[in-house]
Amino acid sequence: MKNDSVRKVVATGIGAALFFVLARFVAVPSGIPNTNITFQYAIQAVFAVLYGPVVGCLSGFIGHVLCDMSWGGVWWSWAFATAVYGLIVGLFAKKINVKDGYFARKEIVTFVLANLVANVAAWLVVAPVGDILIYKEDPSLVFTQGLVAGLGDFLFAVVLGGILLFGYSKTVAKAGSLDKE
Numbered sequence: 001m002k003n004d005s006v007r008k009v010v011a012t013g014i015g016a017a018l019f020f021v022l023a024r025f026v027a028v029p030s031g032i033p034n035t036n037i038t039f040q041y042a043i044q045a046v047f048a049v050l051y052g053p054v055v056g057c058l059s060g061f062i063g064h065v066l067c068d069m070s071w072g073g074v075w076w077s078w079a080f081a082t083a084v085y086g087l088i089v090g091l092f093a094k095k096i097n098v099k100d101g102y103f104a105r106k107e108i109v110t111f112v113l114a115n116l117v118a119n120v121a122a123w124l125v126v127a128p129v130g131d132i133l134i135y136k137e138d139p140s141l142v143f144t145q146g147l148v149a150g151l152g153d154f155l156f157a158v159v160l161g162g163i164l165l166f167g168y169s170k171t172v173a174k175a176g177s178l179d180k181e
Helices: 002-025 040-051 053-071 076-091 105-135 139-169
Strands: 027-029 036-038
Touching: 002 040, 002 053, 036 139, 040 053, 040 076, 040 105, 040 139, 053 076, 076 105, 105 139
Parallel strands: none
Antiparallel strands: 027 036
């Protein structure tokens, strides 16, 4: 049990660091003000699947806050949305058997569904509603930002995250795959 806790703390730190670097230095402008399409949600999704909802939530939240701080101020509504995203994907992790060496049709469909639910909750509910309540932002702008970010992040997370999880699954020996000679 203690090893698992240490592993999750380390995974949270590594996930937050990767999230920060990708969010800060690797982004595709979307054409919508203050909205980029980014790769870090693919990494957050992978960490959420491998280590569960707490690591998924905290690694994204910490990475997001650090990135925002490096730009001069934290946009809390989006940082909390990032936490919700990681939490939701992580809650689906028990149905994705990648740690057992499987990432086939059932796991892929579950991963896509997890990302769909997480992106809708994060970018079409939490972030825009938070922007309206906390920052008194224009609803039409923040829902547009959420839709564009959600679609882009969904695609990157599913494609890149899916490729990473598929690759990871190939490195894991499946139960019963070793025969006695």
